[in-house]
Amino acid sequence: MKGEPWRIKMVEPIPRLSREEREARLEMAELNVFRLSSEDVMIDLLTDSGTGAMSQAQWAALLEGDEAYAGSRSFAALKEAVEAVTGFSHFFPVHQGRGGEKILIPHLVQRRGPYVLGNMHFDTTRAHIELAGGKPLDFLTPEAKDLESLYPFKGNADVEAMEAFIQEVGPNQVALVILTLTCNSVGGQPVSLANAREVARLCRTYDIPFFLDAARFAENAFLVREREKELAEEQIGDIARRFFDLADGFLMSAKKDGLVNMGGLLALREEELYWELAPAVIALEGYLTYGGLSGRDMAALAVGLKEAVDPHHLAQRTGQVRYLAHLLEGEGIPFQKPPGGHGVFVEAGRFLPHLTPEDYPGVALAAALYLEAGVRGVEVGTFMMGRDPETGKERRAPAEFLRLAIPRRVYTDRHMEDVAEGLFHLKRRAPQIPGVKVTQEPHALRHFLASFAWKGT
Numbered sequence: 001m002k003g004e005p006w007r008i009k010m011v012e013p014i015p016r017l018s019r020e021e022r023e024a025r026l027e028m029a030e031l032n033v034f035r036l037s038s039e040d041v042m043i044d045l046l047t048d049s050g051t052g053a054m055s056q057a058q059w060a061a062l063l064e065g066d067e068a069y070a071g072s073r074s075f076a077a078l079k080e081a082v083e084a085v086t087g088f089s090h091f092f093p094v095h096q097g098r099g100g101e102k103i104l105i106p107h108l109v110q111r112r113g114p115y116v117l118g119n120m121h122f123d124t125t126r127a128h129i130e131l132a133g134g135k136p137l138d139f140l141t142p143e144a145k146d147l148e149s150l151y152p153f154k155g156n157a158d159v160e161a162m163e164a165f166i167q168e169v170g171p172n173q174v175a176l177v178i179l180t181l182t183c184n185s186v187g188g189q190p191v192s193l194a195n196a197r198e199v200a201r202l203c204r205t206y207d208i209p210f211f212l213d214a215a216r217f218a219e220n221a222f223l224v225r226e227r228e229k230e231l232a233e234e235q236i237g238d239i240a241r242r243f244f245d246l247a248d249g250f251l252m253s254a255k256k257d258g259l260v261n262m263g264g265l266l267a268l269r270e271e272e273l274y275w276e277l278a279p280a281v282i283a284l285e286g287y288l289t290y291g292g293l294s295g296r297d298m299a300a301l302a303v304g305l306k307e308a309v310d311p312h313h314l315a316q317r318t319g320q321v322r323y324l325a326h327l328l329e330g331e332g333i334p335f336q337k338p339p340g341g342h343g344v345f346v347e348a349g350r351f352l353p354h355l356t357p358e359d360y361p362g363v364a365l366a367a368a369l370y371l372e373a374g375v376r377g378v379e380v381g382t383f384m385m386g387r388d389p390e391t392g393k394e395r396r397a398p399a400e401f402l403r404l405a406i407p408r409r410v411y412t413d414r415h416m417e418d419v420a421e422g423l424f425h426l427k428r429r430a431p432q433i434p435g436v437k438v439t440q441e442p443h444a445l446r447h448f449l450a451s452f453a454w455k456g457t
């Protein structure tokens with residue numbers, strides 16, 4: 001069967017806005033697409049986080065949610081699912097991924113040392129490391145730099161460079177290592193099992209805690225099965241489990257592969273660390289058996305975690321990303337290759353070659369695409385990278401992207417055709433698209449909050 005592996009049972013009308021209406025809305029949002037109302041967006045590819053559609057089984061579970069403060073039936077269901085999918089028995093539910101980051105990272109930075117190494121940290125992870133007085137460091141495989149190459153594991157960590165750094169500063173200066181699966185900040189690119197094993201070995205050698213950021217653990221497992229020969233015959237769930245088995249713990253924003261709209265997990269192998277963190281969880285998130293989630297949210301997540309590893313779901317999901325990529329390729333629109341697990345990262349810098357990184361081509365292209373087609377994507381580039389907190393200098397991104405992140409089980413392939421068509425039209429007018437200048441910028445996390453104006457206005 002070629003079609004989506006689900007039938008649509010409930011529909012949400014898509015707003016239709018004229019070009020003039022979109023111009024007015026974008027002006028009110030000061031060219032920052034985060035500030036648009038969803039009522040003004042026709043196809044929303046801002047993020048795949050918390051924007052998916054739940055299944056009928058999840059909605060049914062929701063109605064059976066148990067809202068007891070302590071020891072709820074829904075927590076028990078979640079515990080059963082977490083153990084079955086990940087093998088971890090000690091975990092805290094948290095309100096979303098960053099809730100877990102806020103609990104774990106300051107504790108390990110204070111106890112061990114400032115450095116937190118990873119393949120490439122997500123922006124909230126980076127922010128929590130810096131807020132805790134730590135230093136986030138990315139050790140991404142050099143193959144990721146070539147955006148045109150078909151290297152299959154561009155999310156891998158550069159283990160040699162990591163080891164050299166650990167030897168230079170001393171292992172007790174390293175708070176933890178976080179391997180992000182798939183690596184969102186580098187285009188949702190997968191990490192191979194061989195690489196995860198190497199990172200785990202390194203951490204064991206130097207006695208450094210090894211954590212996964214498992215927000216997209218199932219998409220990673222699916223891509224790994226396709227690309228890593230020794231795993232070609234394995235079940236997705238078993239592959240995911242092999243990754244989990246390597247780690248001392250994991251952080252998970254369940255808004256991605258947990259297939260829920262809100263939620264997260266912080267899991268720990270060691271019971272001792274669980275009890276060390278428990279008071280902070282109660283103070284910052286909630287009691288240990290709900291930690292910032294209602295019972296019904298935990299009930300839906302318990303179902304979602306199991307649905308996430310369904311190969312039909314994952315084939316449709318990655319297939320939809322590839323379909324959009326295929327349409328863009330046909331028109332010569334540059335994007336990161338091969339396409340990652342959760343979206344297509346259009347190379348805004350090459351799409352608008354007359355702009356420099358200081359013109360923020362990703363921001364300009366996001367604004368232009370909204371005006372053209374009512375499609376909302378977002379910049380992932382120099383503007384998102386923000387400034388070094390010590391020097392105040394802008395951090396230059398390795399590439400200037402417009403990210404088109406596809407929500408799970410929400411849009412059909414026909415919608416992808418609409419998105420592609422918007423970009424085709426823009427391509428013809430690309431030389432006329434100006435850069436943007438910043439008119440207001442907060443001290444941190446600027447891409448959510450800043451305002452812009454077109455250059456030359």
Ligand SMILES: Cc1ncc(COP(=O)(O)O)c(C=O)c1O
Pocket residue numbers: 049096097098099122124125180184213215253254255263264
């Ligand atoms: C890899 C990764 N880690 C952490 C987070 C933070 O999760 P949340 O948005 O649930 O706080 C995200 C969110 O997009 C992510 O992609």
